[in-house]
Amino acid sequence: MRSAKKAALTAPRATALAALLAFGAGVAWAQAGNYPITPKQRSTAQQVAQEGVPLSELSPNAPDSYTVKSGDTLWDISKLFLKSPWRWPELWGMNMDQIRNPHLIYPGQVLFLDKSNGRGRLRVGEPVGAGGRLSPRIRASDVNAGIPAINLAQIEPFLNEAVIFEPNALAAAPRIVAAQENRKLLTKGDLAYTRGDLQGQRNFRVFREPAPLVDPTTREILGYEAVYLGTVELTRRADAPGTNLADTTAIVPDTFTITSTRQEITTGDRLAPVPAREFYNHVPRAPEGDMVGQIVSVYGEAVRAGQNQIVALNRGKRDGLEPGHVLALWTNGRTIVDRTDPKNPSVKLPDERHGLLYVFRTFDRMSYALILSVKEPVSAGDRFTAP
Structure with a gap:
């Protein structure tokens, strides 16, 4: 197995691949700063890169080689090679010349584990072709094409739905005061009438029943968690022309359309602005201090x-x-x-x-x-x- 790996990863191939990865990493970093690598993580990786990882730190069933597949995550691969998957900087640092950015690991790449001299070092390559040799290949440097840190499908629904309000901001948030045609419960496509300061926003999430979250030991109220109900979009502002022709002194609410529902919406429910969507791919790692x-x-x-x-x-x-x-x-x-x-x-x-x-x-x-x-x-x- 070792001879096959040595033949597959010749010096020219390693140099070429390192150059390609370095170029791709530079473009990726220029495009987005969404992949933080802390100074401590980089320091750990550099230290490990000099000598490799002790074999005692490798997973007992770590394979000699592994081909990255679609659907893999950095967490999955870390678990495959290391006993402690959060120690990914050591997995990355096994060969910093070739893996300059741990997020630029793609399906189809082959990871080779070299256990020579009592240390573990990771090499990256491509599948061997019909000619039995590896050849450099330029890959488009779209940061979204690399494998994610974890399975984002597990947390994506909660990125906008799970919110802790500090303090209870919903108490002063815009609220639904009436429903279309005196309906008690609202679903997608229905109209809802609201009062409150929209602060120039058009799209909102809808929440109900904010409950205090209490520290189990100190009994301090740390924040408020509310039940997520759905989303609404502003259809007509209260001051829009023609909304109050009969009585110019009356209070007129804003009009919203229900755009999605997780649960049925009713009067009294509160509105919170929809935050800007963020690209999420934080890498798994241990806190730097005691926690x-x-x-x-x-x-x-x-x-x-x-x-x-x-x-x-x-x-x-x-x-x-x-x-x-x-x-x-x-x-x-x-x-x-x-x-x-x-x-x-x-x-x-x-x-x-x-x-x-x-x-x-x-x-x-x-x-x-x-x-x-x-x-x-x-x-x-x-x-x-x-x-």
Whole structure:
């Protein structure tokens, strides 16, 4: 296997590929600053690039080679080669000459794991053609073509729907005061009449019943979470010509059309502007410092959560949490009575680590995270730490 890899990755090929990747990385960085690589991550990668990764840090089942497939994520590939997938800078740093930007890894590329001299180094190439040789190939440098950090389908619905209002901004937000033809419930295509300052916006999300989110330990209100109902678009402003011909002194509401619904909308529901869409591809990584906190709530109506569900955390931007941070989940050890001791003392069993969280959205004092993996159901009060 080693001889095949050596033949496939000749010096001219490596040099050419490195040049292509470096060029592509430069174009990608010029096009968008959506792929942050921190100084610490770069430093780690540079250090690892000099000597490789100890074999003890590799996954026991790490393959000698792997062909990147459509649908793969950086998290998947990191798990394939490393015991701790959040340590992706070390996977990237195995060969910085060829992988200058970890986001420029594409379906069809082949990753080769070199385990010579007791260290692990990753090489990147292309499938061997009919002639048995690899040839350089120019690839369009569209940053969206590279593999994502994680499966974005798992979090994309929550990027606009899961919102923590700090403080309860919905209390003063525009509100629906009446419905078309005195209807009680509104669905897509119906008209809704609202009052409140639109601040020049036309497109809004609709929320209901903001509830306080309370820190499990301090009992401090950290923010307010509301039920997402759908979206509306401004159809006619209150001051539009012809809206108040009969009585020029009457209060006239703005008119909105319901453009989408997750649940039925009714009077009293509140409006919040639709934020500008952001390109999301934060890479999984560990926080740079110590991190300890608790789960505040499970998103939605569930009391306990499992894999691929969303939870709210009592740590946010002010605590150093950023999108992409990976956290370890811990289950609280039970308190038991030691029946083997004649005095029957109470004994607190140790906490056990049993899962991983992926932070995808942060607010000042709170964050939302996706449960990547878990052994036991998760509930409010459960503890998390840096991995």
